[in-house]
Amino acid sequence: MAVTQQLARVTAEYLALCRTRAEESSDGDHQWDPSEADCLDLDWAPVMLERACRFAGVSEVHLAALRQATDGGVAMDVDFLNAHPHAIGPFGPAPAALEPLAVWRVCGLLGEMDLQAVLEVLPLDIHEAGALIGHGAEGLGDGARTYLMDHFEALREFYAGASERGLAVVSWWD
Structure with a gap:
């Protein structure tokens, strides 16, 4: 199974509950289990999206927002999600999270x-576009344009939903 970028929309209260469970559990089990409707698998799109945006000359402000949208931030402490044996993202960087205000800001920038x-x-050639972007984009059957548009729209909608509901976003690679 490939390691892919994962996102979850959760309340600050849910994160606090998971943190408490981890602290009270003898083995640190946080019982992380966000609703499937509030999870998004971005596959390998984040790196490809950033490379395409860099190639096109997207502003640093918007590139930073894209990175925050996928990599999270340091605004919320979610270290308890990275503790063995219950780490949610043992194959990549430690899980990270954006608090609701940061989610709102990122949502606005993604919308722009x-x-x-x-x-x-x-x-226009799908193989040339894929080779330019790299990271496996050259092997995408429908081409990089379709793949990137689909994943970017899913990311933008995901953040819009989180922003509207005042939720935090947790990111990890799994």
Whole structure:
């Protein structure tokens, strides 16, 4: 199974409950189990999205928001999710989270991004576009443009839902 970028929308209260469970459990079990409806698997899209945006000259502010949207931040302590034997992302960097205010800010910046304009800068040939982006994009059956647009739209919608509901977003690789 491939290691892919995962996101979950949760309340601050749910994170506090998981932290308490981990502290009270003899083996640190936080019982992390967010609703499937509030989870998003971004596959390997984050690195490819960033590379395409860099190639197209997207501003540093928007690139930083894209990175925060996928890699989280240090705004919330979620170290308890990284404790053995119950680590939620044992194959990548430690889980990270954005608090609701940061989610709102990132959501606004993602909403300002015109990914269609980014994709128009890429070569039309799917193999050339994939080779330019790298990270396996050259092997995408429908091409990098479709893959990136689908994943970016899913990310933008995910953050819009989190922002509207005042939720935090936790990210990890699993």
